Amino acid sequence: KKMDYSYLIIIYNIATNHILPTLSAMDQKAMLALNFTGSHFTDQFWYDYSNKLIWIPLILATIYSLLRNQKGTTTQSLLYIVGIVALIFLLDRTSSGIIKPLVGRLRPSHNPAISNLLHYVNGYHGGQHGFVSGHATITAGIATWLWMTYKDKLSRCIFVLFAITIGYSRIYLGVHYPGDVLCGSLLGIAMTWGTFRLVNRKYALKVSRQRPKAILITYGLTILAIVILGMTPISFL
Numbered sequence: 001k002k003m004d005y006s007y008l009i010i011i012y013n014i015a016t017n018h019i020l021p022t023l024s025a026m027d028q029k030a031m032l033a034l035n036f037t038g039s040h041f042t043d044q045f046w047y048d049y050s051n052k053l054i055w056i057p058l059i060l061a062t063i064y065s066l067l068r069n070q071k072g073t074t075t076q077s078l079l080y081i082v083g084i085v086a087l088i089f090l091l092d093r094t095s096s097g098i099i100k101p102l103v104g105r106l107r108p109s110h111n112p113a114i115s116n117l118l119h120y121v122n123g124y125h126g127g128q129h130g131f132v133s134g135h136a137t138i139t140a141g142i143a144t145w146l147w148m149t150y151k152d153k154l155s156r157c158i159f160v161l162f163a164i165t166i167g168y169s170r171i172y173l174g175v176h177y178p179g180d181v182l183c184g185s186l187l188g189i190a191m192t193w194g195t196f197r198l199v200n201r202k203y204a205l206k207v208s209r210q211r212p213k214a215i216l217i218t219y220g221l222t223i224l225a226i227v228i229l230g231m232t233p234i235s236f237l
Helices: 006-034 040-049 052-070 074-103 134-149 153-172 178-203 213-230
Strands: none
Touching (some): 006 178, 052 213, 134 178, 153 178, 153 213
16 A cells, blocks of 8 residues: 655645745844844954853863862763763764755855845854854753753853853854754754763763852853953954
8 A cells, every 4th residue: 555645745835835934034033133233342242252262261161160070080081071072073063064054044144135134243254054053052062961960050040041142142243043043052952961861871970969160250250351352442352
């Protein structure tokens, strides 16, 4: 007996002709609402906030805190860090190396239908394709790992805030639709949650109720540095 695939064709036609165009139109409207012409301070703040180099101290503080929490042998600590680096690499390659070229959705900054209506900073327009956001995928992934490692409520709020603000910085700069950021975040959360559960089942990762002060203090100092940079007439990054 032959399978009847006509219902799949109907679903495909509905999705491509009705659902996706509607979602795309909503995404563009949200983009125009969230991307706006700000002051020199807001421009520079979000430009620096989106720059990976500014977060190097926070990355080092995070590695230090995670290693201190696990308290394993040197070999175990090394394997733990290698595993996290491998996860970040996987998040990056999945979002930017596979999904972006496969989907081929133009960034708003490269879409003729909307690009001239957007505000940009320092001439930055990003690469051609934007779905999904690599920044959002990686940041949400890191935030998820930290969320599952630390039970402290304040710390968890900071982790979520960090992921949300990194995502918004990409919208403010005009290089990602909200949908790019949302889907990238969901991808990062799903992949990291699955990886953490898998690793935890085999190696019993330690979960802490302590507040990771090194992470929180470094995050606060980084925000302060970005604010100070935003008040200067030139960009150092």
